[in-house]
Amino acid sequence: MGSRRGRVVALLVLAGLPPVVEQAALAAVPLHAARGLAPQVTAVWPYDSYHDLRWLLVYHDSWLTFVLGLLGITLARGLLSAGLTALAWPAGTPRPAWGWLVRRNLEVAVLAAVVISPWAALSVAFSAVALSWYLFASLGPMLVLAPFLVRAGVAAGWWRGLPTIELFGWSALNFVLLTLAGALISTTPGWWAVGVAGLAGVANGLLWQRTVADAALPARMRWRRVPVAPIAIVLTMAGAVWAQSLIGIAAPGPGVWRPPVLTERLPDRVNHAVIVLDGHDSDWEGEAPADPRVERFSYAGLDARGRPLPYPPAATHRSLDSSSVLLAAQVDALHRRTGRPVALVGQSEGSMVVRTYLEKLPPGPVTAAVMFSPLVQAGRTYYPPPGHEGWGVATGWELRVLFWLAGRPQPVKDDPDEPFVRSVLIDAPFYRNRTLCPVPGVRMIAFLPTVSAAEAPPGEYSRIPVYQQPAFHGGLIGQRMVEDRVIAFLAGERVEQPRREYGLLQRLGAAWQAPPLALSLNPVWSASREGDPARTGRVCEAR
Known part of the structure; x- marks a missing residue:
């Protein structure tokens, strides 16, 4: 015994x-x-x-x-x-x-x-x-x-x-x-x-x-x-x-995004002109929105008259920096055409384009931003491009082999080294720390599906108003109550709905996330002076 x-x-x-x-x-x-x-x-x-x-x-x-x-x-x-x-x-x-x-x-x-x-x-x-x-x-x-x-x-x-x-x-x-x-x-x-x-x-x-x-x-x-x-x-x-x-490397949206802001005329109480930015692997064949004050953002840029061009899914694979430059040109063109302040409404990759534009380029006439399903604290890990060594080198090649095998009988639409993904990895300090941080002069709100709680490590994740609703990534799109809240926000009303279970879901997902790579270790990120939420559990820390 x-x-x-x-x-x-x-x-x-x-x-x-x-x-x-x-x-x-x-x-x-x-x-x-x-x-x-x-x-x-x-x-x-x-x-x-x-x-x-x-x-x-x-x-x-x-x-x-x-x-x-x-x-x-x-x-x-x-x-x-x-x-x-x-x-x-x-x-x-x-x-x-x-x-x-x-x-x-x-x-x-x-x-x-x-x-x-x-x-x-x-x-x-x-x-x-x-x-x-x-x-x-x-x-x-x-x-x-x-x-x-x-x-x-x-x-x-x-x-x-x-x-x-x-x-x-x-x-x-x-x-x-x-x-x-x-x-x-x-x-x-x-x-x-x-x-x-x-x-x-x-x-x-x-x-x-x-x-x-x-x-x-x-x-x-x-x-x-x-x-x-x-x-x-x-x-x-x-x-x-x-x-x-x-x-894929980024979950696709549910076909073409057609929220009411595109399919219905804006009410008179909305003073903005609006640009709607769809997500990764979306496409647009050029159909016009119901309201002339509204445009769909084009990942292919503008034509000679300053109007957005139709684009295929592959156009969305471009880097976030290049997309934000295209957005800046479209914002200026829409503002000149309408004479109104501009509001941006993006979902998934589109919301990341919005945040990149607001950070790296003068917001100019943009005074409101709505972000559906933004990538919460993206860039927590890293792997170098082919031909280079660095943190996660074997991981990168394992992902490339998986994608190569997946494309054997028919090519897969995504690539672990596509410009969109590499832009997130390169600017990880910013996306990890500041995606959901306020921008002076711009009213902002994030519409977060509750599944995004599993995407964010425990701790702070946002310092802008959030509207949370049970859904998967991209699943808030099409819910009429949510769309009404978007119109209310654009009309200047205060819109906010955090859910108590969001923090609990964050903690329940903590055991199954990969450990984040500390910002201070990666030479690629060494020039950044961003705070590191992986160490502190806080976002929007001063540079």
């Missing part, structure tokens, strides 16, 4: 200590936005490998450091998991030799690195462009693979048959635990979070005890002769390629 109790104590100490160490390091640095990741360091497979790979894919600055880091985390993960498995082994059941457990868990660590790495790379891409589609897409495979990989570290014939429902349940419970622990740590101030991380690690140890027992003890198994695990692994890796056709 004493020996059994000692093994349990040792298991809980081994599971609880690494999260404490990581959380203490994050508090000392500090790196506020990554605090929710620490409990995953001793989670069951594959959440542990997902944790390791996200750190590695963000924090390597050359191929040498990537290869050495990959070897290091694979070795450390195999040894740690072998120790947790040995201590969690059920009493009364013969346990394999220590050498077999080490060898097997090293093999599982290699397998997990191969299978999980594409999804971890997508998670890093999510942090670069701040789109929740990547976050949600990368979590599904973790839930599916968990019971298979847990069995792999314990049982010789792990690749045949379905895992038991209990094993699915315990591994899913670990996902819930990690989500809640990340939220609680994000809420807990200062060094108190270290204790929370330690308690989460102890809970991981108890779940190791349950999952190892279920995997090791004989049980009635369905599909005993079917190689279910290899099928699941192949489908998971293929899914990382197929995902590109569905989500």
Whole structure:
């Protein structure tokens, strides 16, 4: 009994200590936005490998450091998991030799690195462009693979048959635990979070005890002769390629955006002329808005008469700087034609064009700006262009390979090196710190779908009025109540509707975001004097 109790104590100490160490390091640095990741360091497979790979894919600055880091985390993960498995082994059941457990868990660590790495790379891409589609897409495979990989570290014939429902349940419970622990740590101030991380690690140890027992003890198994695990692994890796056709580097909008401001005449109480900016991969065939005071922004520029030109989806892939120059020309042309102050209404990429224009060019006649689904704290990670080394070099090439494979039978519409994405990566200090900050002389509001809460790390995200509504990215478009609020804002009324659950959703997503790259580390960003919300949890800090 004493020996059994000692093994349990040792298991809980081994599971609880690494999260404490990581959380203490994050508090000392500090790196506020990554605090929710620490409990995953001793989670069951594959959440542990997902944790390791996200750190590695963000924090390597050359191929040498990537290869050495990959070897290091694979070795450390195999040894740690072998120790947790040995201590969690059920009493009364013969346990394999220590050498077999080490060898097997090293093999599982290699397998997990191969299978999980594409999804971890997508998670890093999510942090670069701040789109929740990547976050949600990368979590599904973790839930599916968990019971298979847990069995792999314990049982010789792990690749045949379905895992038991209990094993699915315990591994899913670990996902819930990690989500809640990340939220609680994000809420807990200062060094108190270290204790929370330690308690989460102890809970991981108890779940190791349950999952190892279920995997090791004989049980009635369905599909005993079917190689279910290899099928699941192949489908998971293929899914990382197929995902590109569905989500791309920037999630597409729902076809052509036709809000009432385009399809209906503006009421007399609106004194502005209005430019409407659609999002990434939108197109426009030249149809005129219902009101002559309203124009659709053209990513192709203006014709000889100063009127916006029709444009194809590929035109939206240009850099944000070049789009903002086109917007400046269109603002001046519309102001000259109407003699009215100009209001800008953008969604997704269009809202980022609006914010870039307001920052880098004189706002001139622009006195109001409406931003639908802006990218909240974009530019939290980085990868260099082809032919260069730097932070995230291996991540960039992994994304390029995924997109190349995705375009094999038919080309995908997006590219991880397209000018739009590179402009976000290059100007990351600005987009990370100032996207939702006020601009003198311009009334501003952000219409945020609640899903964008998962896109922003816990902490501040806006210092302009926000109107929040349950929806996915771009999903507020077409809601009549929201469109009425836009007209009210343009008419000069105060419009604001923050939702209480937004902060909670921010914290619940904290565990599953990739760690942000500190602004001070990247030479590409060294000329910037922006504050870093990743360290402080605050936005709009003075330069």
